[in-house]
Amino acid sequence: MKRILCFIDSLGAGGAQRQLVNLAIGLKKRDYIVSFLVYHVDDFYLPILQENGIEISNLEIDCHLKRVIRCCKFIRKGKFDVVISFLETPSFISEIAGLPFHRWKIIVGERSAAPRIVKTIRGRCYRLFHLLADVVVANSNCNRLLVKKANPFLSINKNKTIYNLYDLDSLSPDQFIRNKVEDGKFHILVAASHQRLKNLSGLAKAISLLAKQERSRLVIDWYGRQDKKCFEESLSLIKQLGVEDNFKFYVATLEIYQKMIDADAVGIFSIYEGLSNTICEAMCLGKIVITTDISDNRLILQNDKLISDAHSPKSIAVSLSYLLSLSIDKLNTIGRENRKRAIQLFSERFVVDQYMALFD
Template sequence: MFQQYGHEVRFVTYGNADFFKSILDASRISVDCIIDSGKISRILKIRKKIREGDQNVVISFLETPNFLACIATIGGREWKLITSERSSNIMSFKNAKGRIFNWFQRFSDAIVCNSKNGQCIWEEHYPMYKDKLLTIYNPVLLPEVQALYQPRKDGKLHIVVAASYQYLKNMDSLIEAVNLLNFNLKSYLRVDWYGRIEVTAGNKEAYNAALEKINRYQLEKIIVLHEETKDINQKMSEADFVGLFSQYEGLPNAICEGMSLGKPIIMTRVSDYNVLVDEKNGFLCDAANPQIIKEAIENAMKLSVEEIYYMGRNSKEKANNLFNKQIIAEKWLNLIK
């Protein structure tokens, strides 16, 4: 986005993940990757890299990068620092690590939250930061999608979920909810979940637990777990609904993208749910209550094809108003001045 408005963009990373590397390469955006297994030495190397740069603005995303960027400011600097918060997990405000990292946010010039809910949580726990807190939604930049949507393909309601396999994404409650459905109704449902299987290197615990429960309940033809895919927008476009069942979220990109693709939504009451979803474009449910999730799925399954299309059009209209690229770009451009 910044590049399209005439700004030079560079990335500094400290991990091996390269999911977006091909996209950055295609845009000729350089990526400097600093690999160091030592925590202290990694902090020092990243601090040095940032301080040796000739940038006007540094923008960091997520808790640890925000901390590293704040560390880099100590000793004076001529560049502006914007830290960006993506999570609304209340535990990050209560545990020791979170409190330490958040203390260093005093060195940032602005703290950008990607949901109003997230900003409210920050204001509640850190009122001293109130004047530099603001909310900017993520723009939804979708590639061209070739999929031809076929409502209720094979006579089933198709729900796509795009989320990594970690416990807070709440696969367990979704599985329990589907298992509560009437036996005959189950045969008219298909849920496809796409996401990163290893939350951290070698850690497949949540994925394996979900897979075991799906097999134990004999739901393997109803709930199908897939690895992450770069074609997720294609998968969403082919679905009847896009779902989210998380316990906590910042702004859920999958829901924003699903809305922009004109899909009705089923989601738990997380993040800015009251802005994203109402009775005209989807159904809300509670993360901790499989019975309520089951009822939301049942309500979706009762819809006619015409009603699915109606909800999808309302989702797209909401998305056009909330995630307009030009409006969001103007907010960021004003911030980096």
């Protein structure tokens, strides 16, 4: 049976880490011998890997050069059949570890749609090293095209799109009981840190453009880490626009799936972003989603009226107004359709099958 190494910076609570852990568990279920390599101590996902019998090696070294050399030696001496790496630095290390030749498959994952991939020298340089990989897997078509733009020498056959993997059994509306807030309001949940790219200011401006009756019905329940300066600037704008009653802010919570179930809809209003875990998870839970036109959102949601231009508060306001006009039956219908598409696109079996096809 093939030996698979999953390589990432740490086991911290990030989106890329969550996806690689999910993939590793899915491959383990197919009887592959799966192990993990990290170089920073952050053990958020360690218990999950241990529960599934997946071995973890940590090569934490303060010196960056020594760390790269140690990781390269580990990969070359590990007798692995496949090395799968996520994020820039692990992907770079796994690629140069294959020099001057290698007998194992090198698969690197691209998870970001940040403009710096194309606009900065560092971003372009990292993508040039993808020529040393056997396959480059993006988690959205938008990201795949961005990588191709950063490295025009990358062949089409080497550049693939495979969506994120989710446990559709646990992420099922049947696993939760909805605790709807009976306050006569329409609650949209946003799960995002307070960075400028998450576009809280654009959302606030959009809400200020709504009719008074619409505005009186709407509440944004925002869960996420608060960057002090950016958050305070947004709060100041919200007060200036007179939409304080439309926002409630909470710290990040491990109970976010239950919070999604309790909400009337889930929203993401980012200026740019890779394939959003929040959107995919909301679809798995059968929730209606309102979002901006980033990544593959338009393709996977297939509902243009709920997709807006992140740079246009008026466009966001039009989508919000449409959402508020929908009947309960229509909301439930769209939610069920989202769940069906999630089963088609994000199921463990479908995603793992696509990765397995790359191993031969």
